[in-house]
């Protein structure tokens with residue numbers, strides 16, 4: 001049942017958001033906070049006004065984890081609002097994602113897309129956007145998010161997003177929210193942050209709020225009810241710390257220059273639609289591993305990795321000794337073997353064994369990652385074990401609960417291959 005807008009109640013915060021003229025918002029505005037706090041419906045209610053202000057020259061994009069989450073969370077309320085309350089029309093083609101909105105005599109061409117997978121950004125065509133609504137932004141892939149921002153080139157382009165809090169290691173928190181809260185001027189020029197609690201949704205009863213509070217505990221309560229960005233249980237590398245284990249690329253370059261790093265090697269995880277990840281490691285005399293650089297791209301073959309290896313050997317002025325590669329693509333590994341001076345291993349370790357080794361290295365503060373390795377850093381904050389509910393849903397056996405979810409794990413696999421091979425060959 002679509003909501004009855006004539007019965008809507010508005011908190012002070014909702015009123016302030018709805019009354020603010022579209023042109024006074026910066027490029028990206030995020031509404032985040034507790035569940036059911038009215039984030040999505042506030043944006044839905046504001047869309048007609050924003051469209052009117054921006055005009056219909058360019059494409060408008062609605063994204064979510066997948067097309068169907070956009071339909072279930074957004075279109076389900078946007079369509080009746082536009083058609084029954086504003087006299088407009090919404091035509092949606094679920095298979096192509098094309099959405100045509102007619103409102104106040106203008107036709108707006110929109111596209112609904114899923115942004116949750118690592119290959120999402122390659123699935124949509126180029127072009128200029130002047131509006132982007134990201135429903136549940138933290139569920140989008142980092143590559144999709146960057147691609148979307150780069151499309152919003154017109155001066156009047158505006159993006160709005162809603163989200164529940166995730167881990168404080170999440171890119172959205174590290175790159176936008178935290179600097180915004182710390183008063184970073186550069187971030188504040190392009191990003192605005194509205195925090196909502198259930199009290200900011202005047203349409204909820206006290207009983208409803210009390211019942212919601214009972215549904216969550218621990219880190220999930222902090223996130224879903226209090227709207228805080230905190231680390232949750234279930235992360236595979238939960239002791240990896242962005243404060244302790246991430247270093248400026250400069251620091252790494254100095255170590256290379258001073259010959260503190262004595263050996264260089266690679267870990268490779270082949271993909272096609274899912275990205276191929278190739279990680280470059282250095283190791284010093286104290287057996288501290290440095291993740292120096294990463295290659296992360298979809299639809300690339302061995303030749304691309306080969307030229308990257310030559311480029312990097314030149315850039316850092318060092319030779320690399322070996323690569324341990326995913327054994328799923330023997331022909332690509334052969335090409336690496338023939339075209340580079342590296343020893344190419346194809347040892348695919350058991351997941352549990354190699355995760356245990358990487359965890360140990362991290363626990364002893366023996367893995368330091370250059371801030372340049374953005375995709376790997378993102379995966380550190382999302383690579384996790386299935387929850388009990390997910391195990392039950394997927395019918396997993398008890399023994400399989402030790403296996404991390406195979407979502408956005410490309411760099412994490414390359415990391416396992418590289419570190420496992422070095423530790424098992426040369427010791428700790």
Ligand SMILES: Nc1ncnc2c1ncn2[C@@H]1O[C@H](COP(=O)(O)OP(=O)(O)OP(=O)(O)O)[C@@H](O)[C@H]1O
Pocket residue numbers: 003004005007008009034035036037038039040041042162163164201203204
């Ligand atoms: N303007 C409104 N008029 C009537 N009801 C509303 C309005 N805004 C919110 N609500 C009620 O509050 C509920 C939660 O709103 P909404 O879905 O926007 O919250 P949310 O913060 O996006 O939640 P979630 O984090 O679960 O996605 C709605 O399902 C609806 O019942």
Ligand SMILES: [Mg+2]
Pocket residue numbers: 039040041073162
């Ligand atoms: Mg919502």
